[in-house]
Amino acid sequence: MDKLNDYEIDSILENLQYDDVNSWEQTRLKIYSTAQMMSKKQLTPQDLMKFPWEEKEEEHKTSITNEEIEDLEKKARTIQKKVYGK
DSSP: OTTOOHHHHHHHHHTGGGTTHHHHHHHHHHHHHHHHHHOSSOOOHHHHOOOHHHHHHHHHOOOOOHHHHHHHHHHHHHHHHHHHOO
16 A cells, blocks of 8 residues: 555545455345245345445446447547547
């Protein structure tokens, strides 16, 4: 940590809550497999446990149009010409 910049430390601290995501996902899958064997209803893992990071993923889901993609490609080419002179 002695060689990290301030912005790197901030990023680490902001994402520290995601450190155990894999463990929680494994736990949920174990619970799901047990619950599904005992249930007549078709379940999903999200039916049993919903995690905060999944809600954030849903909030950030957006769609992008082909026109927006073309605009971004034009901007990228403009930046590339300025930087590399090509």
